[in-house]
Amino acid sequence: MKIKIRLQELLDERNISQRQLALMVDMRPGTINALCRGTTDRIYISTLEQICNALNVHIHELIDMEDK
Secondary structure (H helix, E strand, O other), X not given: OEEEEOHHHHHHHHOOOHHHHXXXXXXXXXXXXXXXXXXXXXXXXXXXXXXXXXXXXXXXXXXXXXXX
């Protein structure tokens, strides 16, 4: 199984840019970009909480499990 962060999909659905989200959650735009591209290999739970709160989504909407 592979964990996938669905951040870019959620941003597209809400018409929110990566930069806007970075400002909303007070994170570096590069951090948000890496999450959107799936190029990060670790993430803090607090980061996921901030993103979920900013987008008003549950964690299961942000994270997906895929077969490799």
